[in-house]
Amino acid sequence: MMSLFDDDFYSTKVSKRIKRETKGTSLKLPFQFRFRFRGYKLSTLQIALLSSLASSAIVVILFVLFTGGISGSGKLGASTSGIDPSERAIYATSKVRPAVVSVINEQTFPVGAGGKKSGKSEDGNGILREAGVGSGVIVEKKNGKAYIITNHHVIADAEKVKAVLTSGEIREAKIVGSDQITDLAVLEIDAKGINTVAEIGDSSTLRAAEFVMAMGNPLGMGESITLGIVSVIREVVPVSLSQNGIMDWEQEVIRVDAAINEGNSGGPLIDLNGKVVGINSMKIADFGVESIGYAIPINNAMPIVESIISKGYVPRPYLGVYTIDLEQYWSQQELQKWLEEEQPSTNEENEDGEELGGDQGNGSTPMPKLQLPDEVFSGVIVLEAVGPAKDAGLQYNDVIVKLDKKKIGSTRELRKYLYNDKKIGDSIEVSYYREGMLQVTSFKLGDKAEEE
Template identity: 55%
Template sequence: MGLFDDDFYSTKVSRRARSTSSRDEFAFSNKKGIRSWSNVQVAFVASFTSAAAVLLLFVLVFGGGGLDIGSSAASVSASGSNSLEQRTIQASAKVRPAVVSVINEQTVPYGLLPDTGKSDGQAEGGTAEEGQLSGSKQEVGVGSGVIYKLKDGKAYIITNNHVIAGAESVKVMLVNGEKREARIVGSDQITDLAVLEMDGKDIKTVAQIGQSSKLQPAEFVLAIGNPLGLGDSLSMGIVSKTHRVVPVSLNEDGVYDWQQEVIQVNVSINEGNSGGPLIDMDGKVVGINSMKIAEVGVEGLGFAIPIDNAMPVIDSLMDKGYVSRPYLGVYTVDLEQYFAQKNMDGQAAAGDGTTEQGQGATPGGEATDLPELNLPDEVFEGVIVLEAVGPAQEAGIKLNDVIVKLDDKSISSTMELRQYLYEEKHIGDEIKVTYYRGGKLKTASFKLAEKTKDE
């Protein structure tokens, strides 16, 4: 039995029905004064009348509100172009020509060249001497960037600070494979942002800057960049959390000394994606891809710097080459680390007089390299001054002083010291530093200076 194989949908008419219909038509057509209508005409009039009645009833009940047949038809016909697939294609097409690969070049010692199996000296037809520099620059890292501005014949690129850190020269590869020399306009370690400048000849596409504040959880986003050196690569996912604060180690020594506000996404962010754009479905940049959690068993944890946070930094880098911040003038280490190291040294000395590496304690069991701070027993938190320069030095702060307060804010770590300075204070503000020296509590008050590029 077919889908419509029943009496209701049957197009067959029985012989009895046909004969009855013929008699009716004959009788109707012979009535005096009445025009003969065919069945088709009668059906058409009935249908039109019914439709008019329905329309009139709709207008009476709903007042005609929202009745726009033309716009409804247009929306239906355009529905195909509003699909997620089409929006993804259109969004990426807007930005891809503006995404570049950023190549960090540095002079490397003699050794095996990548993919050659030969030493630098052998590759150049000479001989390599141990420890001597080859004098040629090699590609030591590749990241991503996005062209966001064209001005006076120059193209300006946003990328990460860690992508160009230590670079002696920087090259940029366009989406068509062309390489160009680039200049570092400015960089900022704290926010992990940098700006590059290159020749803007034939550059037609500039990425549009969006608003990260408008992002919502579960919203679709795209990451564009150069993962693992593959170039011009797209990955897609959703916003997992619009505002996440993660601790970072600015010196990459494993000690967290800053907190970064980021957008958390489940988009694939791999080595080489750093510095590339995170875009929304309108093709606008809402973040700069920066980092991921790279641990065994961890997947789908990528992070991007919100573009709303990035643009003031980018503007400062364009204007000055660095980010203007209040400057205290101390290099510090957390007191917690001091106690942890002292405890390790004490345990090693209590064993056989040496540490596991053979350093850190003398044969007599006394710890080396760690100064005696003579702090009161109740003091466990603060930061130790390793070096004082600028305003702090002029105010009399010295090596091994232990800072425990800035103004009335207790300071337990370098992270908290930076946060208080950068978030609560301004250049030229007066600040009171409370610290211990030789077990005695002291204070010093002075004005914060401006942190320059060199500092």
């Protein structure tokens, strides 16, 4: 029977012609492999064995070079940098998953609100029920307690907080402290049975297009993992701390295209080594916008977390004023003027001719008229002075235009100057207008404790 390839080159059999020609003689190979090593002649089999050993050694050397070598435990492959990205993602998430928790924010609602009862409130005037669900990650264990990082907005206004472990166990959580400026908070739970603490990475080493994963509990649906890439390593986005649409602060964030949905907030952003490089915080929710999410860099978050754990709050220089931007005031004045011109007054009179009151146009009492020079268009209006500012004589309706020699045009600029350029106990010079006159006062910045 003929072979598939009927010629001497592809056939595994020796042809009859060769058999006839070599009958009675020994069959010699086309090439004779002869090699001497210190006087010893090596056979073909020995050379093959040596080649195999050399190849194995080269493979091991390459593995060490490209995967990080041998771990401290003596096992190869402790680093996963040479593994297929999908396998690395599986490894990384399995490493962090036990440290990821769901965070339940409970608040008091009137009896029967939402059709769900979860227990009476402490004052007995309503019931505690779930007001929101977010995520968190366990980053430290000490003295029998486990500490969880989450977002400030996840636990804002909570009367009670609960943490749900990956096992499904629900534990009471205590709010150690919260910082609205950075949108970070720390919770404390009993560490019994907690065996995994997330490893903290280095967000400064992130690169654009690097794979990252957002972990958490989106929409209260349970555990979730989304994979994406780093779009922008460092981006500064305006935020509204008071949630009124006025952008009064700027947040430094990592922009990613991994889906960060409601409920993912507070969960970890991890790299393919299973290290936490960020805390999921927010996303752009707008028509036609998809997969633009933001995370707080872990290098920015950890000093805040450490301060909250040790002090219960984040110490920052404290001026002691509640403000509104002068630009916002002008906008309100223009709106009020337009409403008065376009809409008739709805005030009614009683039988004695007294006004009963009515619609002011925007539903709020307009601020009193300001007396300012014509050239002053920007600054911040003092709504209330407390602490150091009150002691220094600042009052309602004063318009701050400078801190030291720096012009201040908005609450955002005021905060940035205080938090970035000043320290607790520093002296500060405040220039402000009162009844049209420029005045200057100096005093020392305080330390704003959490309760203030």
